[in-house]
Amino acid sequence: MRTDAATAAFEVIGLTFKGANRAPAERLPELTTLLDGGQLSVPPITAFPLAETDAAIREMAGGHVRGKLVIAVR
């Protein structure tokens, strides 16, 4: 359902993906300053082990995640 809706939305608004569409990463140091300065706080983390990544992806697909899902690799 979500998949179909997402595909339809991309087509309706005419988005074309020519590779991953991401904000430029050169502003990472700006984020660092905001985080270390306390102007930006990180939401509560829900950690999943690498072997349970499927479960984390399913929860993300369900929407309305309260904190942030993170794979704790090691």
Next chain:
Amino acid sequence: MSTRAFAIDEFGTAGSIHEVPIPEPADGELLIAVRAAGVNAMDPLYVAGTLQDYMEHRFPLVPGIDFAGVVERIGEGVHGFASGDEVYGVSDKPFPGAGTFAEHAVVGADGVAPKPASLDFAQAAAVPHVGLTALAVIEAADPKPDQVIAVIGATEGVGKFVTQLATARGATVAAITAETGAALAPELGATDTIDYAAGDIGAALRARYPQGSTR
């Protein structure tokens, strides 16, 4: 030497741990020993194949964009990093598949920065993609101290950061959220919360802010 990665072999199927060779960093790249990797809204779309008509995907497909970890090897032409540096960032691969849900990931050095000292690896891994997107949103919206800004999805991934950044600029944030996010919005700095499912959002905003975005 092999390493472990979470990967799917076909769209829409369950993934599993794959033993794969440790990847080599090419020119301009770093090999990261990943400690934590944030899950983003794009990851379920990559795995489901939603975007397969729009971009190349490579299998076995390892999803994941965000990471925090330790620099392990340094490609040619990369300066400013040393083996052992604690870093965070966002993978810049133009195709999904060589992602960060793995013990090792190769990423372009342009997407890597020193890890914030105040954060652990899991917290740092939660930030890059949504944080960078939020910075771009704030730059485009340019909220001023005398303005009201309505943030749709204010307690979702990008919205959490947009709400905080707009508040830090002195703007009044009207958080448009799901009912489940209503309690969180004030903690992020929002002064007003509108349940997106409760009715006409535009009418609710006009009723509360008859002067529009000017406070």
